[in-house]
Amino acid sequence: MTVTIDKLARAHRAVRPSLGGRAAPGKKRGPATPYVVGGALLTLSVLLLGICAQLVLLSPLQHRAAQSAGFDKLRGELAAGTVAVSQTDQKGRPLTPGTPLMLLEIPELHVREVIFEGTDSDVLAKGPGHRRDTLLPGQAGTSVIMGRAAAYGGPFRHLDALTPGDTFRITTGQGRFTFRVLDLRHAGDRAPAAPAAGKGRVVLMTATGTPYLPKGVLRLDADLVGAAADTPALSIVPDSLPSSELPLRGDSVVWWQVVLWFQALAAASVAAVWAWFRWGRRQTWIVFTGLLGAIGLQVTEQFTRLLPNLL
Numbered sequence: 001m002t003v004t005i006d007k008l009a010r011a012h013r014a015v016r017p018s019l020g021g022r023a024a025p026g027k028k029r030g031p032a033t034p035y036v037v038g039g040a041l042l043t044l045s046v047l048l049l050g051i052c053a054q055l056v057l058l059s060p061l062q063h064r065a066a067q068s069a070g071f072d073k074l075r076g077e078l079a080a081g082t083v084a085v086s087q088t089d090q091k092g093r094p095l096t097p098g099t100p101l102m103l104l105e106i107p108e109l110h111v112r113e114v115i116f117e118g119t120d121s122d123v124l125a126k127g128p129g130h131r132r133d134t135l136l137p138g139q140a141g142t143s144v145i146m147g148r149a150a151a152y153g154g155p156f157r158h159l160d161a162l163t164p165g166d167t168f169r170i171t172t173g174q175g176r177f178t179f180r181v182l183d184l185r186h187a188g189d190r191a192p193a194a195p196a197a198g199k200g201r202v203v204l205m206t207a208t209g210t211p212y213l214p215k216g217v218l219r220l221d222a223d224l225v226g227a228a229a230d231t232p233a234l235s236i237v238p239d240s241l242p243s244s245e246l247p248l249r250g251d252s253v254v255w256w257q258v259v260l261w262f263q264a265l266a267a268a269s270v271a272a273v274w275a276w277f278r279w280g281r282r283q284t285w286i287v288f289t290g291l292l293g294a295i296g297l298q299v300t301e302q303f304t305r306l307l308p309n310l311l
Helices: 002-015 033-080 254-277 281-304
Strands: 100-106 113-118 142-144 165-174 175-184 200-210 212-227
Touching: 002 281, 033 113, 033 212, 165 212, 175 200, 254 281
Parallel strands: 142 200
Antiparallel strands: 100 113, 100 165, 165 175, 175 212, 200 212
């Protein structure tokens, strides 16, 4: 920010009138021009830096905090026997997205993650999410779990390192279940035959491509080892989820929040440039550093919810 405003200050001094305090003919410039241009450049700089900081530095910390809170809640409910084992709670209401449901353990990848209900960007920032229109792991049928490949801890970033025959465990309210990997699938690969009647399967999903630049979806199919648990009827019709919960989709509902916070950031940036010219560097740093940082983080946090949920 210092380099950007210094350049603007030099440019501002260079265009100051030099003829007895009067502007040269044909060189009239609105008094607000340097402030608006400087504010636009400062807004863009804060936004780009904020996005990088949010995805690379802050998101893993947020993921770790969400996992810690989710594990504490899940452990207590497992001990009390109150963890949901279907798509609804004990009162028959659909589970709230973000509810901790189960624990995933993949020893080969050193993964130990709480799995939450739902698969939109907001839920997958906490950890892997259970697709709400599928059964729970360990039940007879196919369950789908989605997880990020890079941001917010990237719990599934090494999913492609698993090979056929590897095993992992998932603990739900119905017990601990072991799954054996069948194979990995990329876009266009043929899916395996559906599990036999009374058998269970889980599909782990994440993004492929360069970290933070997803190109497609990777699927890992794994069959349940042993007998399936009691299987309740589905209360959410398959393929009826909103688009924000599908693979590689963002949450378009938060656009209005991004716009409002961006307007606040633009206004603060223009005010910071004005203060730099009128007050001086020290006063500007004292007043606006924290303000721009706080607003910038709000903008970028909302903006990342618009990005693909498997990123």
